Amino acid sequence: MAPETALNDPTTPLFPLRVAAELTKTSVYALRQYVDLGLIIPFRTPTNRYLYSKTDIQRILCIRRHLDEYGLNIAGIRALFAQVPCWLVKPCPIEDCLTCDAYTSVIEPCWQVTVKGPTCQQADCRTCNVYRLPEKCQDLKTLFKTFTPTPNNSQE
Numbered sequence: 001m002a003p004e005t006a007l008n009d010p011t012t013p014l015f016p017l018r019v020a021a022e023l024t025k026t027s028v029y030a031l032r033q034y035v036d037l038g039l040i041i042p043f044r045t046p047t048n049r050y051l052y053s054k055t056d057i058q059r060i061l062c063i064r065r066h067l068d069e070y071g072l073n074i075a076g077i078r079a080l081f082a083q084v085p086c087w088l089v090k091p092c093p094i095e096d097c098l099t100c101d102a103y104t105s106v107i108e109p110c111w112q113v114t115v116k117g118p119t120c121q122q123a124d125c126r127t128c129n130v131y132r133l134p135e136k137c138q139d140l141k142t143l144f145k146t147f148t149p150t151p152n153n154s155q156e
């Protein structure tokens with residue numbers, strides 16, 4: 001990838017842990033906790049350092065909003081991410097869903113499950129639209145409306 005293209009790509013790993021902490025006004029301890037619990041999956045270098053992308057930064061800001069403004073705790077946010085219908089966003093066929101733990105799990109986000117369907121076995125979750133959803137920090141209702149008819153969009 002050309003350098004300017006990589007810089008424009010929001011999924012490119014750019015920021016070390018301490019810079020990510022400064023950009024999001026979040027403690028290093030809290031960021032490590034988010035990683036341990038699978039709320040964010042920063043890029044890991046061969047020397048085991050984490051690098052955060054702009055997408056990761058947006059995810060952290062979304063997590064902070066749910067903690068500080070909506071009153072959720074970490075377990076609640078994790079469960080919220082687990083409710084996202086990844087098979088619609090990715091998308092993937094029903095045959096894959098039926099072999100995938102993410103289709104039924106209500107506590108683990110799809111990128112965290114152990115047994116994935118063929119669509120996602122080799123996929124890079126960090127660049128996937130499902131992982132990137134919190135860039136917009138939408139609520140689930142707004143997300144579902146993009147997949148289902150509503151009184152407004154069903155007549156179009």
Ligand code: SF4
Pocket residue numbers: 086087088090091092093096097100101102103110111116117118119120
């Ligand atoms: S294979 Fe599993 S994780 Fe991937 S989109 Fe389908 S249900 Fe989700």
Ligand code: SF4
Pocket residue numbers: 086087090110111112116119120123124125126128129130131
């Ligand atoms: S690629 Fe990863 S984040 Fe995307 S749907 Fe599959 S498991 Fe989820």
